[in-house]
Amino acid sequence: MSSSRVLDPRQRPSLLESALSHAGILVGVAFALYPLLWVIALAFREGTAPVRQVLPLPLPFTLAHLTHVVGAPHFGVQVMNSLVVSLATALVGVGIALPAAYAMSRFQFAGKQAGTRLLLATQMFPMVASAVPLYLLLQHLGLLNTRSGLVLSYATTSVPFAIFQLKGAFDAIPKDLEEAAMVDGATRFGAFWRVVLPAARPAIAVTALFAFMSAYNEFVLAVTILDQERAFTLPVVLKRYVGEHDADWASFAAGSLVVSLPVMALFYVAQRHLVSGLTAGGVKG
């Protein structure tokens, strides 16, 4: 791992210190995992009832709920829908945000401050009031019941946050790097593409992850726009296990575990970018 290169032997921590760090993290891990154990126990326990216990165990164990959810018709297609829509959202959202964030970070232009404020303002207006107009708009654009309509809505909603996140990252990258490249004959875009983007990789990865997750877990817009079993994304599919008077919590829990798997896998991959950060990229200034 690249970070070991900068590791100084003097920094090797004492036993007590590392014990304390582990203890601190383990407390956090316990806090993070405990409610999830409940979901797991519910998903793999026979029956659907809650059981009062301090440590939730999935006993007696059963895979029935899981197979019920996974074996439902179209489940494979729906998983693909969710993945494709979320991945496209991440790519389109970050793709739109990258040049804009770069301009925000590097250029002075008329309307920049107002634009920044407006972007922030989009995050403040509750969805309750803007969801209906968005639906009507998509209807006018002929984008109802299409995954592209969903991708466009998600991607544009994720752009403001992505711009903030990426602008922060670009601000942290010294200008000398791209200026040097431009002195060497690169265009502004070339410098952006070959120098700035690679240096901002961790931030881009995190931003894309955010966009992916927001699309992946979104329910209200998805259920409003999509009209076809084969077009549904996973949150819509899962919510169907909850009825008016009662709910199939076990299937709901089992389904939500399946739904979480790709995100966990994705984070596992993305975190490589988090550690192999700018320190390895020669940006130390």
Add this chain to the structure above:
Amino acid sequence: MLRWLLPLLFLLTWGRNSFASDAAPVRLWHAYRGSERAALDQAVAAFRKRSGVEVEVLQLPHDAYASKLAAAAPGGAGPDVFIDAHERFGDYIRRGVVSPVPRVDASLFPRGAVDALTIDGELYGLPLALKALVLYLNTELLPNPPPSIEALVATKLPDGVFPLVYEASDAYYHAAFLHAFGAEQLDPDGSFGFVGPRAARSVEFVRDLMRRGKIPEEAGGSVVKQLFISGRAAAYISGPWSAGELDGKVRYRVAPLPKLEATGQPLKPYLTVEAAALTPRGAKNPRAIQLLDYLAGEDSANIRVKVGRQLVALRKLPPAAAADPFIEAFATQAEHAVPMPSGDRMRTSWEPANRALKKALSGAVTPEAALEEARRRFDDMVRPPPPPASPTPLLLLLGGFSLLGAFRLWRKASRGELWSPIRRSLPAYLWVAHAVVAVGVLVFVPIFVGAAASLYAGPQGNMHYVGLANFWEILTARGAPLLSSGSFYLVLLVTILWTLLNVALHLLIGFSLGLLLSRPTLRLRPFYRVLLILPWAVPSYVTALAWRGMFDRQFGAVSAILESIGVEPFSWWAQFSTAFAANVSTNVWLGFPFMMVVTLGALTAVPKDVLEAAEVDGATRWQRLRRVTIPMVRPVLGPAVLLGSIWTFNMFNVVFLVSGGEPDGTTEILVSEAYRWAFTRQAQYGYAAAYSVLIFLLLFFGSRLMNRRAGLGAA
């Protein structure tokens, strides 16, 4: 890699995105689950086979069903035929979701069911099934139906067994008692009926049962079901939907609800008629009418009885139904039930009724006081919209502003200040143009239209301009004292407290864990990182419900933990402090991974040599953190904190799913109030939009203040 992946994904999403086909099958929407869904699917398959008409069935999640129908059907985008409960139909007519059934032999169906679906002389759907509450009996504890509730609770039972369980604090269940006391939740004239001496006596009666330990005190749906399944309850009031989960786990039989000796009347539950109905588009399609007729007819009824065990709404029950004692009990009950009133006022009455019932049963206030308060609330929610206002002042204002703007532009242009800054900015504009267009169209336009709706009132689709009347009503608490329960100002205080607490805890936990995780010498780092991110990976609507369950008094893990250290379990939802704490813990759990990841990302930008230099210079660890690390991550963390505050301020999911506003609406935040106005309280979209605009203004000026004070660096 990006270079080819992007076009590929576009192709994937664009290429196969149109699902509409030329054959145009009849589209049927429903929200059935489990065996009822299976029954419907079979019935549709039989219809398809017999008629050759292609049918496309779509099962939708219950909690989005009505709003989706209301959004799609009026514009012709929705189904041809849909299935829903009759009490929604009044609302659907107003919104243009449903059309009358053209020709029908009403004598096929029970009179009550037809009446429930007849509005202003027109029949708006064909009845499919009837739903009502009945009494489930554990036959090992109670072989025969008790003659009365009083006799039931006097039955000798083993220790720890409740004579009766049901969701006592839910007004839908309480209505059975209310009717037995001779009152109704909504009077025939549309005024709030859950008030006055009879209603108070019904609440007093149930409260007395609770005090005597005859029914459990805190009783959510899953808890009472579990009590019955585990043999700790002799009788259980519930609807047909519970049977599926009881089968094979407990020996039971079903009987109509017993009598109440106190009044001599039987308990009368609400009757819901599930009906198949036509949208305006379906009403023009003969094949859709064909499907409708089939679904309500005898063949489909047979399938629905056998597979779905539905109490089908036919005057002449299919033989399979007549032989089933389960269905027979429901049929008897349906004759002694009160058809639920259809329409907005009924739907609006649930919230005040539920809140009053909970409050009175908890013993915090007398039933009389709680019910009187509920009536005031109801009257407040159904008050007529403000009168139409003249748009002239607005137009004058807009005209004035545009004149002023034009004038300033002209002055700038005449001084030559207009074009040069723009010309200088042109290269930068090339970099932001696509973002401006995309965000402008799909984000700003909806927000702008939504904000404009705040100047309108009345039902959706038929709104009129009222000027600032919505804002005036909100800001004057509609004539009530400014800090009264549910007023804008009180909710605002709760929202601010909510935001501050959450963001502080997110930052504290997220930043500390991020710091710990970024230590290069830490073993198992990737492993920890994945575990700590998990709360964020699981959909929040799932985990919010898991948290709600953990705080349950009977079965919750928190109760179990508290008990193991000797603390008596208590109801988390009975006081503001504990309910609020439960909400905050849930939201902190959901949100700390975000701050942790942002911290991790920011920390990678802190050059190691600066830290090393500081260390060589003798800076302590704390000094390095204060003087080097924090200042360097601040440009990244600042905007994250600001955005986190904004998101938390508008975090509707957790409040809605965990405490649901309990107790008595005190843990409600502004955005959940707006949601309630938009969807449950007479669907006052303009009013909800005005709330949204106020939320926006608060956040906008709040964040500018925050920026100026703390220099968070976002705007």
